[in-house]
Amino acid sequence: MDYERQPYRRCGRSGLLLPAVSLGLWHNFGEAKPLESQRAILHKALDLGITHFDIADRYGPPIGAAETAFGQLFPRSLRDEAVVTTKGSNPMWDGPYGKGNSRKHLLATLDRSLARLGLDYVDIFYLHRDDEDTPLEEQVATLDHMVRTGRVLYVGVSNFSPERTAEAARLLRGLGTPLLVHQPSYSLLNRGIEDALLGVLEQEGMGCVVYSPLAQGLLTDRYLNGIPADSRAAEGRFLTPDRVTPQVLTFVRGLADLASARGQTVAQLALAWALRDPRITSVLVGASSPEQLEANVAAVDRLDFTDDELATIERAAKESGVES
Numbered sequence: 001m002d003y004e005r006q007p008y009r010r011c012g013r014s015g016l017l018l019p020a021v022s023l024g025l026w027h028n029f030g031e032a033k034p035l036e037s038q039r040a041i042l043h044k045a046l047d048l049g050i051t052h053f054d055i056a057d058r059y060g061p062p063i064g065a066a067e068t069a070f071g072q073l074f075p076r077s078l079r080d081e082a083v084v085t086t087k088g089s090n091p092m093w094d095g096p097y098g099k100g101n102s103r104k105h106l107l108a109t110l111d112r113s114l115a116r117l118g119l120d121y122v123d124i125f126y127l128h129r130d131d132e133d134t135p136l137e138e139q140v141a142t143l144d145h146m147v148r149t150g151r152v153l154y155v156g157v158s159n160f161s162p163e164r165t166a167e168a169a170r171l172l173r174g175l176g177t178p179l180l181v182h183q184p185s186y187s188l189l190n191r192g193i194e195d196a197l198l199g200v201l202e203q204e205g206m207g208c209v210v211y212s213p214l215a216q217g218l219l220t221d222r223y224l225n226g227i228p229a230d231s232r233a234a235e236g237r238f239l240t241p242d243r244v245t246p247q248v249l250t251f252v253r254g255l256a257d258l259a260s261a262r263g264q265t266v267a268q269l270a271l272a273w274a275l276r277d278p279r280i281t282s283v284l285v286g287a288s289s290p291e292q293l294e295a296n297v298a299a300v301d302r303l304d305f306t307d308d309e310l311a312t313i314e315r316a317a318k319e320s321g322v323e324s
Contacts, residue, residue, distance in 0.1 A: 001081060005049035005093045006300040011207030011281045014180055016154065018083060020275055021297050022052035024211060024284035029055075030065035039073050044290035046078065048297045054183075054209070054284050056087035063092060067116035079119070087158060089128035101131035102297070103142045110151060125152040126183060129159045140168050140258050144175040156209075157250070158183035162196040169204040179206055181281065186210035187314070188219055188255070188270055189248065189322060196318055207281035210224050210274060218248055219270035220258060247321040254316035258309060264302055271299035273313065 011291040024046045029038050045053070053074075056230060059066035074082070076096040088109040099105060125146055127139060146152035155177060157168055169179040182201055184193045190212070201208050214220055223244050252266060257274065259269040274283050287293035 001046050001051070001078070002049045003131070005047075006297060007303075008051075009278075009281045011181055011209075013205030014154070014178065014207065016083070016180065016207075018052045018207070018209065018282045019050055020300050020303075021048075021050065022054060022153060022209065022282045022284050023050050023273065023293070024054045024286050025059055025066040025070060026054075026056070026211070027286040028288050029069050030060040030062070032061055035069065035072070038069050040290050041293060042070070042073050044287075044293050046075075048102075048294060050293075050297070051081060052083040052085070052209075054085050054094055054211075055117075055125075056090065057092055057109050058087075058090035058128075063090075064112070064116055069115055071116055071118035076118075083123040084117065084119065085115070085124035085126065085156075086110075087111075087123050087126040087128035089131060101127055101134045101139045101142070101146075103138055106139075106142045107145070110146060114151065115269075121151050121153060124150075124154045124156050124158045124180065124182075126158045127160070128133060128295045130157075130161070130164055136164065136167060137171060140171045140179075141175065144172060144177040147177050152189075152268055154180040156181035156183060156206075158211075158224070159185075162200045165206075166200050166204060169206065172289065179204065181207040181209055181210045183211060183284075185187055185212045186274060186280070187213045187215045188251075188273055188317070189215040198277070202251050202279050208278060208279055209283045209284060210284045213274045213283040214267055214270055216243075219252065219255070220245065221252070223263065224252060224256070251316055251320035251322045254320065255313070258312055262302055262309070264299070265295065266301040267296060268302070271296060272303050275299070276310075 007020050009020055018038060023229050055066050057064060065136060088106045089101050092109055097104050143155040157165060160182065165182055172179045184197060186193050255269055256266050259266050262269065271283050274280055277299065285296045
């Protein structure tokens, strides 16, 4: 494992360090891909200094398969050198206890995740989304219980509003278990967290690990000449053709010119841009091959931006009509 390949950032005001670029197993891990290709990606991640692996109970397909694959492939000798995360809240089995953030469901889904992962504990357990039908006090008390029973080291939330994040942090602080991190969606095409959430995280001393920093592949050169037959948009997997708009393509072409001048690809520029804010702890990237992962990690070779470059990006967003 090459710990010099990329920088490590402190997660909020905690003692935990995470790599600037982390591996997410949302795509490309599960029974739909050959196990050997998954092994190659995982081993390349370790070679690149990626110590943080983000999973969820539902990731697959089928559901649970990403955790199972990771459990089969991850070298146990490196357990103390890795941060392994998973999430609950998702519909996982039939019946009233198979989803949501009740204590009943969350403790059961954590047990099932640990069994699939082949681990005694995970480093971070997230509430994957808020559950308005379950009192927030019950949700955070369950997180606290997970930590106190040794099955979870840190806890986080994902896709929570700024207000509910602040309240969850306050309640957990009262229980003596800090809320470590929030995981929101964030990219050049989705900048909503800048309005309030990042301020809350800074005030609460929480880290921010963002998913979809490449907007499901829109912030790459993948669609500049049409929608490839084997692309995510063509398959309608988490990205539909109607999102590949003329406005987006105009914006990405503008980014391509700037990226070229910086010696980067569009994807590397987009990842570096997300990491420009010190409140962002890490960006999660998926990978369909070891080569793609290596190219994404190369974003850390040029994380600096001049004021003129940032102004160029803002102007391109406004002129193309994708400014959010």
